[in-house]
Amino acid sequence: MGIAVLLKQVPDTTAKIGISGGRVDESSITKWSISPYDEYALENAVKLKESGYGDVVAITCGPARAAKCLTEAAAVGADRLIHILTESSLDSIQVQSLLSAAVKEAECDVVMCGKQAADTNSGSTGPGLASSLGFSCVGGVTGVSMDGGVASATRLGPSGLEEVEVGVPCVFTFDKGDSELRRPNVRGIMMAKKKPIDSLTPDDLGVDESNSRVSITSHSSPPEKQPGQKFVGSESVPEVVNKLREEANVI
Amino acid sequence: MAYEALDFYDIDSLLTEEERMVRDMVRDWVEERILPNIEDACRDGVFPDEWRAEIGEMGILGAPLKGYGCPGLSYIAYGLICQELERGDSGVRSFASVQGSLAMYPIWDFGSEEQKEKYLPGMAKGDLVGCFGLTEPDYGSNPGDMITRAEDKGDHFLLNGAKMWITNGTIADLAVVWAKLEGEIRGFIVEKGDEGFSAPEMKGKHSLKASVTSELVFQDCKIPKDRMLPDVKGLKGPFSCLNNARYGISWGAVGAAQSCFNSAREYALSRIQFGHPIASFQLVQNKLSWMLREITKGQLLAYHIGKKKDDGSWIPEQISLAKMNNVDMALEIARMSRDIHGANGILDEYPVMRHMANLESVKTYEGTHDIHNLILGRHITGIQSFTREP
Numbered sequence: 166m167g168i169a170v171l172l173k174q175v176p177d178t179t180a181k182i183g184i185s186g187g188r189v190d191e192s193s194i195t196k197w198s199i200s201p202y203d204e205y206a207l208e209n210a211v212k213l214k215e216s217g218y219g220d221v222v223a224i225t226c227g228p229a230r231a232a233k234c235l236t237e238a239a240a241v242g243a244d245r246l247i248h249i250l251t252e253s254s255l256d257s258i259q260v261q262s263l264l265s266a267a268v269k270e271a272e273c274d275v276v277m278c279g280k281q282a283a284d285t286n287s288g289s290t291g292p293g294l295a296s297s298l299g300f301s302c303v304g305g306v307t308g309v310s311m312d313g314g315v316a317s318a319t320r321l322g323p324s325g326l327e328e329v330e331v332g333v334p335c336v337f338t339f340d341k342g343d344s345e346l347r348r349p350n351v352r353g354i355m356m357a358k359k360k361p362i363d364s365l366t367p368d369d370l371g372v373d374e375s376n377s378r379v380s381i382t383s384h385s386s387p388p389e390k391q392p393g394q395k396f397v398g399s400e401s402v403p404e405v406v407n408k409l410r411e412e413a414n415v416i
Numbered sequence: 417m418a419y420e421a422l423d424f425y426d427i428d429s430l431l432t433e434e435e436r437m438v439r440d441m442v443r444d445w446v447e448e449r450i451l452p453n454i455e456d457a458c459r460d461g462v463f464p465d466e467w468r469a470e471i472g473e474m475g476i477l478g479a480p481l482k483g484y485g486c487p488g489l490s491y492i493a494y495g496l497i498c499q500e501l502e503r504g505d506s507g508v509r510s511f512a513s514v515q516g517s518l519a520m521y522p523i524w525d526f527g528s529e530e531q532k533e534k535y536l537p538g539m540a541k542g543d544l545v546g547c548f549g550l551t552e553p554d555y556g557s558n559p560g561d562m563i564t565r566a567e568d569k570g571d572h573f574l575l576n577g578a579k580m581w582i583t584n585g586t587i588a589d590l591a592v593v594w595a596k597l598e599g600e601i602r603g604f605i606v607e608k609g610d611e612g613f614s615a616p617e618m619k620g621k622h623s624l625k626a627s628v629t630s631e632l633v634f635q636d637c638k639i640p641k642d643r644m645l646p647d648v649k650g651l652k653g654p655f656s657c658l659n660n661a662r663y664g665i666s667w668g669a670v671g672a673a674q675s676c677f678n679s680a681r682e683y684a685l686s687r688i689q690f691g692h693p694i695a696s697f698q699l700v701q702n703k704l705s706w707m708l709r710e711i712t713k714g715q716l717l718a719y720h721i722g723k724k725k726d727d728g729s730w731i732p733e734q735i736s737l738a739k740m741n742n743v744d745m746a747l748e749i750a751r752m753s754r755d756i757h758g759a760n761g762i763l764d765e766y767p768v769m770r771h772m773a774n775l776e777s778v779k780t781y782e783g784t785h786d787i788h789n790l791i792l793g794r795h796i797t798g799i800q801s802f803t804r805e806p
Contacts, residue, residue, distance in 0.1 A: 179418035196418050240437065348445065351475035351487045354437045 166333070167219045167245075169273035170210040171264055171294075172238060173200045174231040175284040187383035199234045202279025205339040208346050209309055210277045211242040218311045220244035222271040226263050228252050232362055239357035240349035246362040247271060249370065256379035259372060261293035266370035268298060274334040275316070280305050281338075291338035301335040307342025419447060421503070422674050424712045427719055435493045441474060442500040450504035455764045458625040463511060463587065471512060472542015478520035480660075480725075485537030486524070491725035495667035495718055502668030503675045506774035507627030509668040514583040515539065517661035519546025522592050522603055525656065526648040531605065535590060547588035547615075549579035549606075549632045550654045556581075557787050558802070560651055564595040564634065566604060572641060573597075573604065575612070575634040581781070585615040585630025592645075593632065594654050603645035603653050612637035623777040659735050662782050663725055666738035667718045669746035669778065670711060672771045676746070676753035677707045679766050683757050694756070703752050710745040717741060733795040740788035747775040 176182055176194045178201065183193030199207070210221045223243035225231045228251070235246040247270075249263050268276055276295075281288035295302035306318040306329070318329045318337055349357075367374040396405050409416045421443075428436065449470060457464055471477060478486040479494035489497075494516070502509035520539050523531055523546075538544035555562050564577025575595055585591070591606045591613075606613050618629045645653065681704060684695035694700050717738045724730035750772035754761035762769050779785050787802075794800045 177418050181418075195420055236433065236437065348470075348474065349437070349441050350473060351438060351441075351479075351489065354434060354441065355488075357437075358434045 166274040167222050167271055168210045168213055168275045168277065169222045169224055169268045169271055170203070170207050170238070170243065171276065171278035171290065172203045172207065172223055172225045172234045173279070173282045173284075173290075174198070174225060174227055174234045175200045175282055178283055182386075184384055184386050187385070189384045197230060197233065199237060200279050200283045202281060202283070202339050202341065204279075204346055205307070205341055205344060206277040206279055206337070207238055207241065207243070208344050209337075209339060211347070212344070213275070213277075213309060213311060214242065214244075216311065218275070219273075222247060222273055224264060224267050224271070225249070226251065226255070226260055226267075235362055236357045236360070237349065239360045240353040241347050242353070245271065246360055248362050248364045249367065250364050251367055251374055253367075253374045254377075254381065255374060256377045257287060257289040257293060259367075259374060259377060260290060261297050262372045263367055263370055263374075264290065265294050265297045266372060267365065268294070270365075270370070274300075275309075275311075276300065276334075276336040277309070278336070278338055280340050288338075291336050295336040298334070298336070301331050301333075302338070303329050303331055303335065304338045305340045306337050307340055308344060309337050419443070419678070422677055422708065422711050423715070424708055425716060427715050430719065431492065431496070432490075435490060435496060438476070438489060438493045439496040439500060442476065442497050443503075445470065445474060446500050446504035446508075450501075450508055454505050454508075454626060454767075454770070458505075458507075458764075458770060461619070461621075461625050463507065463626055463628050465587075467508065468511070468542050468545065468587075471508075472540075475540070477512060477542055478516040478524070478536070478540050481516070481520060481524045481536075481540075484524065484532050485540040486520070487540065490722075491663065492719070492722040494664060495722045498664040498668040499671035499674075499718075501671070503671035505626055505770065506668065506672060506778050507624045509664070509671070510583050510624060510627045513661045513664045513668070514548055515542075515546055517664055518548030518657045519584075519588075519590070519592050521660055522548075522645060522648070522653060522657050523605070526603060526645040526653060527605075528642070528646050530642065531645070535605070544589045545584055545587050547582050547584040547591045547630070547632070548654075548657065549582055549585075549591050549593040551581050552578060553580045557784060559594070559654065560601070562594065562596060562601070564593070566595040566597040566602065566644075568597065569638075573639050573644065575604065575606065575637040575639065577634050579632040581618070582615070582630045582632050583624075584628055585632055586617040587628050588615065591615070591632055592657075593634070595634075597644075601650050601653065603648060604639060605643040605645070606632075606634070606637065606639055607643075610637055610639055621777075623773045625773075655732070658782055659732050662735050662739040663721060665778060665782055666714075666721065666735070666742045669739075669742035669775070670714050670718055672775060672778075673707070673711050673714065673742075673746040673749045676750045676768050676771050677704075677711060679768055680704065680707065680753035680756040683760070683766070687758070700756060703756055707749045707752060710749060714742040714745050733791055736783065736788040736791045739782065740785055740792075743775060743779045744785060747772065747779055750775055 177196035177198040180196045183190040214221045221243045222245040223238035224247045226249040303318045306320040308319045476497050479489045482488040567574045593604045612635045614633045615630045687694045721738045753768045
């Protein structure tokens with residue numbers, strides 16, 4: 166069985182986001198990247214593959230530009246690439262339906278993804294997918310190893326590291342751990358370029374993308390941060406105390 | 417904020433996906449590994465060994481060479497690699513240029529099958545470092561009169577002489593050395609540890625401080641007979657190498673200029689004088705638009721000569737023009753950027769003064785600015801003006 170890794174292409178965390186007409190203006194975004202938590206999922210998927218557990222199938226859902234993250238995944242070791250091609254803005258349930266159909270199609274019994282995406286931060290894909298596939302789900306893990314049909318996952322618990330054992334099939338959602346992300350190299354890039362991408366439409370997967378129950382009404386920029394105030398010298402203490410009490414309400 | 421490389425004429429759209437991926441890989445590496453550490457490396461005057469290892473792991477050394485474990489990328493990709501490395505620091509680009517164009521290339525083009533198999537795979541991985549010995553203390557622009565000699569002693573060659581200004585010299589495992597054998601220039605591979613060979617580091621540089629520069633000294637240096645490059649004689653050998661390195665520099669200079677432009681733009685937008693950002697003043701805008709104009713022209717030169725390298729239709733004079741022009745504009749942009757930064761421009765908080773000092777070397781090495789003018793002068797008039805002799 167294979168390891169599916171779900172990759173979402175998001176605006177790079179350092180990119181400037183422009184808003185125009187109450188909507189994020191995608192043309193203003195100069196750099197798109199794999200969502201950072203998904204990168205940890207990818208790294209761990211490749212590690213699990215190297216330990217001898219099946220091939221890595223990288224799956225993304227999004228417009229044509231999202232294919233780039235599949236090629237990037239191939240450059241660091243993904244074996245098969247699936248692109249669910251859609252230009253629509255989908256709700257969480259639709260995304261989960263599409264991804265679970267692709268996971269079934271790819272015959273994977275281990276699914277890895279980030280614990281949340283850097284753009285929407287909803288955190289629903291992993292658990293939702295597990296629910297629709299009938300897989301177990303362990304969230305917020307930082308590493309997974311496999312012994313027979315039993316996976317052992319590490320995650321940060323409230324009082325230290327927690328080791329969780331779970332049978333497959335299972336979905337793991339990844340937190341930023343201490344695994345170092347591998348860099349691509351020229352050899353990987355040249356092989357990735359030759360790797361075909363299986364392009365599927367929602368129709369191919371039997372999902373109706375017109376039937377969204379959620380619609381985003383508008384986007385807006387966060388309020389601009391007020392500049393800080395600077396106080397120098399002991400004579401400013403009464404003023405600071407007064408401000409902390411009256412304006413900030415913290416004392 | 418994410419680095420947005422100046423690309424006013426959308427050169428990006430002319431690149432293949434592979435070229436873009438290689439560029440982004442190197443760009444990310446520079447961002448993560450060079451930029452946070454370069455000032456320390458310069459202050460300590462070292463080229464950190466982990467940079468060698470990581471450049472090797474990326475698989476970018478000897479980029480356009482094919483076979484023997486070399487990457488086999490396009491010349492455009494090689495140019496982009498140089499651009500990104502030099503956006504970090506000219507010293508880092510120099511390491512890669514010397515390894516790929518000056519040490520690997522002559523072995524790849526002029527070496528015997530055994531030499532290629534012995535050295536190239538390890539050099540492509542960065543496990544073996546190479547350097548290139550052409551310039552001598554008394555012979556820089558005029559290498560044809562070099563003093564270094566090789567003598568055929570029957571079962572070995574004996575080398576005597578000295579080379580100077582040799583990038584990577586002290587850290588190199590092997591040196592491609594040009595020396596006269598019976599009056600004719602030939603290439604020899606000298607290995608670290610060969611009897612009579614030493615490579616002391618040159619100290620006290622105000623430029624390329626994160627790059628190792630050395631002398632190579634040969635005192636009755638004995639090397640086996642199979643270390644001569646069999647397939648080249650005369651200045652054609654070293655000049656073929658220099659053409660490739662100079663081509664890479666034409667891209668590298670664009671990277672240094674982009675870095676200086678970016679820093680100047682950001683600084684001008686945030687620096688307030690007379691109640692307004694200095695970017696709102698006409699004199700500053702004039703400087704920024706001049707930078708944009710020159711970088712854009714430099715990018716088009718580099719891209720076009722890259723395409724010609726890829727299809728084989730180039731002539732060396734075209735490379736001279738690209739190297740000379742792009743380094744010249746980059747140096748002017750570094751100076752202008754320092755000017756826009758005011759006093760802050762001299763601090764190592766900003767990259768501009770470092771680039772400026774580096775580019776003084778880049779203007780001089782691999783054919784000085786003036787020598788490239790003479791190469792073009794000869795091309796235009798048919799009259800060589802390097803020497804007084806007919």
